[in-house]
Amino acid sequence: MGRFSDAYRERALRALAAEGITDPDPEEWYPQQTWLNAFETIAEELQPHVLDRLGEQVPEVAAWPNDFETVAAGLQSIDDAYQQNHRGGEIGYYEFERTGDRSCELTCHNPYPCPFDRGLVRGVAKQYASVDAFVFIEETGETCRRDGDDACTYAVYW
Structure with missing residues (x-):
């Protein structure tokens, strides 16, 4: 905080x-x-x-694997960091899929609120994006935890 x-x-x-x-x-x-x-x-x-x-x-602020040089590698690390910082039981996961040179889809299968995950994804993307890059995140999935579903999917562009 x-x-x-x-x-x-x-x-x-x-x-x-x-x-x-x-x-x-x-x-x-x-x-x-x-x-x-x-x-x-x-x-x-x-x-x-x-x-x-x-x-x-x-x-x-969290223990985070951060030996990356690209936005894509940083976004792929979210699941590793999530698993590293949680323990016990079924905690969920993050699923990364590259969709273009400067875009991906990230599906969040976890119990955290949608705004928290959007901020997390943006924070990681901004950390590895070039200074002149604009990071844009859009919810694109057919399901949303806000509606009681198990996952949210975000398109990420940088």
Whole structure:
């Protein structure tokens, strides 16, 4: 939550505290459902775009394989990083498919909210894109977790 105002940070910390996480420690493991509940509260109280911004920051704060030089390689790494930073049970996955020289489709089979995943994908793409590149993400799948489905698919252009 490094790039958020003190007021937003405080409200997010209250949402975590309501779920039993009173002093978040990056070295600790927490139940995934706890985070999902806190994300739901944050989206309701602060607007869903805050989840987008949180997702964008994940590559900067999570353990992440980042020895890549291209956007495509960075986006392919999302599933590896996801598996590395989650444990226990069926946690889902991210599926990458290259669709062009500067485009791909990324399907998110996980329980995280759509805005969070959009931010995550954008954050990774921007990290590896050239300075003059514009990263564009569009939801293109026939299913959406927002509607109770298991996955969302995004077209990513850079």
